[in-house]
Amino acid sequence: MNKIYTEEELMEKTVAELRELCKGYNIVGMSKARKDDIIETILAFYDETEEYTEDDGNDDNCSDELNDKVPYITANVHSILKNNTYHSLISVSCGAASSNYPVVGRTVGFVKATYREILNVETDAKGVVNGVIVNDSQVLKSGDILEFVRQAGSKG
């Protein structure tokens, strides 16, 4: 279980402590990131969790007691307790190939490097999240759809 910190509390932590915190949240790609970037990524991760808490605030299946506990549970546990409204799998495709992978909180660049061979992703393929071109540093959120653009066929 991971506690959620305020921005001020995060600022007081050392870079090593922040990186350790990222590990607990399953946020990757932070080993060489600057302190500001790490904090920004952690806050974005919190926002996402909070977004789902707010969306389902009046959900009968979700008691106030549960909402009180949300800041102290991991995203995956949250997913189960909240009727799976938090999707931990993201659809990733390249050309005709596609699959679902547990890459919430990971960067587009990480997904490209990890699944490049399986999906036959070209090294210079652009990442597109929900129909919009993004950089490799973009962190994926629950519900995102990721595509790596495959080159068009040249013959005919």
Added chain:
Amino acid sequence: MVIREITIIGLGGIGSVLSNTVSRFINSKNIGVITINLVDGDDYEEKNLERQEFTSYGNKASVKKNELEYKFRKINYVDYPIFIDERSAAEIIKENCIVFLAVDNHKTRKLVSDFVKNFKNVVLISGGNELTDGNVQIYIRKDGVDITPSLTDYHPEIENPKDKSPDEMSCEELSKSEPQLYFTNFMVANYMCAAFYNIIEKSNYNYSEVYFDLLTMNANSKVRKTKNQNKKEKGDF
């Protein structure tokens, strides 16, 4: 969508099949006089037999015109026995038309894509393939606004083509061709027809591209934002 004119550019492995299937569909509809422009500067030769649909030798546009006008009497065919360039594009491709682009080089894809960007209303359906996989791109422009991305928006290889258009090639270059498979050409033609059907019969303008792979039997359609929508999302519009 009301159509009056269709232009098919490229009558090789994809276009020679596509021109027949699109004609059959159009001919079966009571939608008045339709003109189909057939554009290709290449000749049909014996070596093309394994994957191209022609009944006699000669210029592909002219031979195909003769074949099709005999079969489909409700359609007015015009043949252009040339490789398309900027000047001929201006003569052949008209506002409010549907363009099927079935060529074998990115340079021509870029030329046509850039040309139709100036229109208010146009549909451009472009297909291409490698040996066992392929894709179809769908560019729709309505009332001066891009509804789907252009051919170049997500494809730097088309935006900055490294190949040559046929009119830039030597005879030796033209005679060389990479191996292709008829089945793959055929599938591209079919997906181009599917895109056409979705647009004119179902008013479905959602998809901007579809990919397929013959070996895995997979196909995957893509919904992408246009350049302007992308800029808006990023806040620099």
